[in-house]
Amino acid sequence: MPNQAKTWSKLNKTAYRGRFAPSPTGDLHLGSLVAAIASYCQARANDGAWLLRIEDIDETRTVPGTDQAIIQTLLKFGMEPDEPIIYQTDELRQSNYQAVLQQLTEQNLTYPCVCTRKKLAGLNVYPGYCRDQKIDTSLLHSIRLKTASQEFKFNDLWQGLQTQNMAMQSGDFNIKRKDGLFCYQLAVVVDDAAQGITEVVRGIDIMDSTSRQMYLIDLLGLHQPNYAHFPVITKNGSKLSKQNHAKPITNEDPYTTTHLALQLLQQEPPNLQQKTQSNLINWASKHWQPERLRHLSEINY
Numbered sequence: 388m389p390n391q392a393k394t395w396s397k398l399n400k401t402a403y404r405g406r407f408a409p410s411p412t413g414d415l416h417l418g419s420l421v422a423a424i425a426s427y428c429q430a431r432a433n434d435g436a437w438l439l440r441i442e443d444i445d446e447t448r449t450v451p452g453t454d455q456a457i458i459q460t461l462l463k464f465g466m467e468p469d470e471p472i473i474y475q476t477d478e479l480r481q482s483n484y485q486a487v488l489q490q491l492t493e494q495n496l497t498y499p500c501v502c503t504r505k506k507l508a509g510l511n512v513y514p515g516y517c518r519d520q521k522i523d524t525s526l527l528h529s530i531r532l533k534t535a536s537q538e539f540k541f542n543d544l545w546q547g548l549q550t551q552n553m554a555m556q557s558g559d560f561n562i563k564r565k566d567g568l569f570c571y572q573l574a575v576v577v578d579d580a581a582q583g584i585t586e587v588v589r590g591i592d593i594m595d596s597t598s599r600q601m602y603l604i605d606l607l608g609l610h611q612p613n614y615a616h617f618p619v620i621t622k623n624g625s626k627l628s629k630q631n632h633a634k635p636i637t638n639e640d641p642y643t644t645t646h647l648a649l650q651l652l653q654q655e656p657p658n659l660q661q662k663t664q665s666n667l668i669n670w671a672s673k674h675w676q677p678e679r680l681r682h683l684s685e686i687n688y
């Protein structure tokens with residue numbers, strides 16, 4: 388199968404730029420460490436750059452000090468970003484988001500929305516209540532982006548060909564919240580472009596948002612990255628996450644923890660003679676076999 392072989396050949400080596408983008412809402416847990424290692428190995432295996440972005444856009448969820456804890460853990464685990472770390476709350480980032488909002492507004496692609504949470508309870512797709520209404524903008528309002536029924540297709544490295552349509556997933560979606568904070572969908576697109584990301588490696592649990600991002604990328608005339616959504620790590624049927632109290636990983640024994648993370652990533656790590664963290668992370672980068680995750684949506688821990 389020559390086509391299959393081509394899929395797994397290395398991408399343009401000098402061009403590859405990947406990232407890990409944690410939210411500083413708590414310490415890293417095993418699920419987020421798996422995400423860090425997957426993105427790191429995928430970047431290193433392609434001789435690319437690996438960047439770190441602290442996604443602190445939702446300041447209401449930020450837990451002070453966790454950004455530094457995450458950075459220290461990554462360093463302890465032998466993963467050092469190749470460029471300065473960026474924060475979404477930085478003034479420059481915020482002014483970039485504002486410029487993009489202005490651009491979309493000038494193109495008549497946005498509108499204010501005064502719908503309450505209560506009014507939208509139980510709805511997955513926004514029905515466009517405020518779209519063609521005269522809205523009193525002195526009221527507290529969010530800003531939504533107009534969407535249409537449009538199919539977006541992408542060939543996910545691990546999940547294969549995907550087809551998504553915002554009309555069935557989200558409808559017109561918020562890009563700025565009522566409290567004045569910019570929304571994740573807008574920030575992630577602007578940041579990935581600013582960091583020149585060529586491949587987005589992240590968990591399958593946020594794969595649904597890809598069409599919204601592809602749409603924004605098109606509107607802004609940016610370059611579409613490749614997508615690689617790895618399987619979610621579950622325990623007893625539910626996702627390992629901060630919300631369900633996944634234990635934070637400690638910096639005490641990075642080798643053993645990384646060994647476990649690599650097993651979860653189906654990499655079958657050996658027992659190295661010299662059990663040092665740098666040996667193991669180097670082994671993982673050199674022997675990274677992304678095809679082993681193909682079509683896996685869930686890995687039970």
Ligand SMILES: [Zn+2]
Nearest residue numbers: 500501502517
């Ligand atoms: Zn509304």
